[in-house]
Amino acid sequence: MTFGVTPHYPSTAYGYIQRGDDLTDEVSTVTRFIEKPPAKDAEVMLFAGGYFWNAGIFMAKASTMTSALRQYCPDVLDACQRAVALQHRDHDFVRLGHSAFEACPRISIDYAVLEHHGNVAMVRFEGQWSDVGNWREVAKLTPPDTDGNRIQGKGLGLHAEHTFIYAPHRPVVALGTRNLLIVDTPDALLVASEDFSEHVKQAVAALERGGVPQAVQHRRVARPWGSYDSVDAGERFKVKRISVNPGTALSLQMHHHRAEHWVVVSGTAKVTRGDETFLLTENQSTYIPLGQTHRLENPGKTPLEIIEIQSGAYLGEDDIVRFEDSYGRVTSTSTDSEKK
CATH class of the missing domain: 2.60.120.10 (Jelly Rolls)
Structure with a gap:
């Protein structure tokens, strides 16, 4: 069982679920899973209806999930079982078998099981949901002021509109800004247009290619x-x-x-x-x-x-x-x- 969230805008940051036939008033079959789409496809799906954001929330019996893993990706199941079998404790830490867990293929449960399984149903998720997957979503967690600015910490907006400031450590001033995301951390400073909130991974990848240590480790x-x-x-x-x-x-x-x-x-x-x-x-x-x-x-x-x-x-x-x-x-x- 998976849970689909009614989309509020044509997001390119989320995967989508296409609803199939209704099984009950609240449960339907799943026609297909759709990877994060380009903006044009996201708009088409939003206006067409019948498409839901993939919340990444799944429910199944442990035995059902284990059986599915054994059928569709036995190498993942084998690596995890060996890692658990080789675990050891030190103080309050439980450490899985390092070499066994390191050998586990890197694949999401969506790709490994859900997209291949023949018995998947979807429930429409009716509550409030956000995966807080980008800074625009983080900004929404802070109530706006009269100018639409959302400020966490020591930020100050002057003649600014619709600007988000995250400044927990030092004063950050936004002067005359519009539709910006400003995120100040001990590791790095991000200044981004709100329209590019879903592209931060590209910036991190560029920093990593350039050998910038903050791209891979915190202070x-x-x-x-x-x-x-x-x-x-x-x-x-x-x-x-x-x-x-x-x-x-x-x-x-x-x-x-x-x-x-x-x-x-x-x-x-x-x-x-x-x-x-x-x-x-x-x-x-x-x-x-x-x-x-x-x-x-x-x-x-x-x-x-x-x-x-x-x-x-x-x-x-x-x-x-x-x-x-x-x-x-x-x-x-x-x-x-x-x-x-």
């Missing part, structure tokens, strides 16, 4: 032990704000090309540096020389926050050797995704 990154925020970086230095959850620890590690200074902002830090182990509290600091084994732990009951200043000729995240780790990441070198 603030979550980790099993807490998180880090890359505050600043320049020639031969990098500054991070590191937050360590109570009772957790980073890996015992060493760097070939960089030294580190740690300053405790709040909480208590247990520091291993070579053969030494000692505690640091608020406003205290320590120095980790290049090539020195070290570890940071939070033995306390409250979060630990430190400022880490890295210095050296090479500050890449692959310059790390792990000797011990609570999260199964002991390797000779790490990748960007295994940072710290």
Whole structure:
């Protein structure tokens, strides 16, 4: 069973479902699924009627779905079952078998099952729905002012109309703008015409091709032990704000090309540096020389926050050797995704 949303405008961001014969007053068969259409086709479907946005909401018995996966995409089912069978736990994390899950083909459930299955029905979804799939949809979550501006955070519109500002971190002023989307985040700034709200993926792809790191990673990154925020970086230095959850620890590690200074902002830090182990509290600091084994732990009951200043000729995240780790990441070198 799938759910179709009555379209409000000719969206090119959603897939569509063509309704078939009525089975009951509220349920019908499905004639076909239609991939995200060009604007002209979306307009035709909107005025023709009988076409619904594909909400991506499906309902089936687990046994029905498993049977369908086995019939139409057994390689997906096999990879998922092997990943679950190879799972292991560390603390409050359940980690699926990495190599098995990585081998799972990348395909949506629509393509894998729904488009091939011979027994699919649709219910018209009558409630309010949005997949918040673009910034224009996000803007609609904020009530407009008298000029049609929608502002979240520290935005200010002057002589502006129908402008959306998302500015949670710093003041952003829109002066004399019309029909714009302005999204300011710690990673990047987006200024777009409302008509191009569904084209952000093209911009991200262009940034990724250009090697811009913000296209694939955030400034603030979550980790099993807490998180880090890359505050600043320049020639031969990098500054991070590191937050360590109570009772957790980073890996015992060493760097070939960089030294580190740690300053405790709040909480208590247990520091291993070579053969030494000692505690640091608020406003205290320590120095980790290049090539020195070290570890940071939070033995306390409250979060630990430190400022880490890295210095050296090479500050890449692959310059790390792990000797011990609570999260199964002991390797000779790490990748960007295994940072710290």
